[in-house]
Amino acid sequence: MGKTFIARELRLEISILGVFIGIFLLFLIGSPRTFTRFDIYYSFMSTIPFSGIMALAITLVIISGEMDLSFPSIMGFSGWVFAKLSNVLIESGTNPNLTILITTLCCFATGIIAGALNGMLVVKIRIPSLVATIGTMFFWRGLVNVCGQGFGETLVPVKDTFLFKVFIGRLGEAIPAQALWFLVLTAAFWLILKRHKFGSHVLIVGDNVESARMMGIRVNRVKMTVFMQMGFCASLAGILASLEVTYLWPSLGEGYLLRTLAAVFVGGTSVFGGVGTMFGTFIGAIIIGSLEGGIVAIGLTGFWTQLIYGLIIVVSLSIYSYFRRRE
Amino acid sequence: MAEKDYSRKLVSMVEIQKSFGKVEVLKSVNFEVGHNEIVGLVGDNGAGKSTLIKILTGVHQPNGGEIYFKGEKITIHSVERSRELGIETVYQEQALSEQQTMWRNIFMGREITDKLGFLKIKQQRRETEKILREQMGFTSKAINTESIVKYLSGGEKQGIAIGRSLYFDADLIILDEPTMGLSLAETKKALDFIRNVKDIGKSAIFISHNIYYVYPVADRFVILDRGNVAGRFLKSKITQDELFEKMVHLAKTGKMR
Ligand SMILES: Nc1ncnc2c1ncn2[C@@H]1O[C@H](COP(=O)(O)OP(=O)(O)OP(=O)(O)O)[C@@H](O)[C@H]1O
Ligand SMILES: [Mg+2]
Secondary structure (H helix, E strand, O other): OEEEEEEEEHHHHHHHHHHHHHHHHHHHHHHOHOOOOHHHHHHHHHHHHHHHHHHHHHHHHHOOOOOOHHHHHHHHHHHHHHHHHHHHHHHHHOOOOHHHHHHHHHHHHHHHHHHHHHHHHHOOOOHHHHHHHHHHHHHHHHHHHHHHOOOOOHHHOOOHHHHHHHHEEEEOOOHHHHHHHHHHHHHHHHHHHEEEHHHHHHHHHHHOHHHHOOOOOOHHHHHHHHHHHHHHHHHHHHHHHHHHEEOOOOOOOHHHHHHHHHHHHHOOOOOOOOOOOOHHHHHHHHHHEEEEHHHOOOOHHHHHHHHHHHHHHHHHHHHHHHHHOOO | OOOOOOOOOEEEEEEEEEEEEEEEEEEEEEEEEEOOOOOEEEEOOOOOOOHHHHHHOOOOOOOOOEEEOOOEOOOOOOHHHHHOOOEEEEEOOOOOOOEEEEHHOOOOOOOOEEEOOOHHHHHHHHHHHHHHHHHHHOOOOOOOOOOHHOOOOHHHHHHHHHHHHHHOOOOOEEEOOOOOOOOOOHHHHHHHHHHHHHHOOOEEEEEEHHHHHHHHHHHHHEEEEEOOEEEEEEEEHOHHHHHHHHHHHHHHOOOOO
């Protein structure tokens, strides 16, 4: 019975898990000392969520049949808004707790508006999303450059605030809060995709837009929402990543694009839309996020990283493709 | 001029115009469906039949003209609105989501949810199961509510499209080429279904190229030709052969007589 949805999805998720376990076994064998101790997992938990959260959001975009290349720049710009505004408010004598609350909301708003702009370009002006978001990718990155003039912003003044702890505090001195956020968001995205009407509409729109229209699904609204949640998650990632180092680098977001997309595809989501798995993206993000550290830990130099990224992506995609064809 | 009384008819489409870009697909079409009437809508490829019914179902917006349903003028043209009014459609393109499960397909666009919008999956599965066994008459154990539509046969897919339109209690059922790709036995089922619509007192629009399917079940025929209504005939006024002759003649010469 390979024709039911449950069977197909289960097999895909099991193969993703297989890839994941295979890689970790390699790490364990290659460097038992590093991988039997907590430190490396601590470092994974503090860094993987930044791109992991965006990977969840872009999974939804890809399932809906669209693409967004601008999210790293949205992350950068909304992060810059967050940091710059924080400093402005602090200098004008605002209480740090209030400051970070205001700037967080402004940062989210920036991300959502940037996402809505992508949505408008795609839905109203009808530019294919791949092309439209190349444009906005340069635009938001350029705006950071113009506004920030290449300078970073310190985030030390908001360090002793409540929200700081909520975002990136350490639970029991051991678990980074962002890892918990990543877990919670994975569950939330899973629920939305599989159990909510909105997720159903995203799947159907990505599957066949014309059918969706004929059956009364508001395609444009679905797409707008999909781009807006992408912007929101990018802004959240911007806050987390800059607070983690209590500094806003003007280059924030650079380097995230391909890794995040790789996480989604290694996770087994189809490029063609209409199907996808949040569980897969979660595992994919962990695989991609742990490779660099793992490679160095087993004694290879950093020069190997890209080669191994490439291998993992090609091998895992081949496995999924093989299973799909066998159906 | 006195307002015409549109309440005698279930649907009245008045002087409907539609263009796609510069191409005028419908040129002032008048089309009606009576209460408890089966209308056969026929015409050559590209005549505008599907476009006409998609305007009625809210998929396309008309560029001109008016639509009345049960005597009331329709001002909002959307799929949701037409469903509210009680119009169900089996589209020529089937309007399925091929990579999704059967139950998602049955309820697409009108999922059963709780107040927060979360799906009542169990209930949707149960209803799908019912439609599957009772209305579509699927007995094969290989097909269930979790089946992915892509792997079903053409007839089975059409069965979903028809079964779905039946489930939601409608006053007007539109079937655009419902027998396409069906075996003889399946075709008979589809035709019986249309007869049943008549028996339970509802109305239908039946679009097909095959006069031999349309003639027996329809009460009235409307021939559409390049965006114009070329002829209207009551079944009592025309035989099957005459209707066939007329269509062949029209296709050859572009004229009715
Ligand atoms: N969305 C669209 N955009 C542009 N042109 C369209 C669109 N839909 C239909 N047309 C054109 O309108 C004309 C009428 O098409 P329509 O589908 O209504 O014909 P039809 O009578 O249903 O034909 P068939 O019997 O082949 O299904 C055709 O020339 C078609 O190419
Ligand atoms: Mg047609």
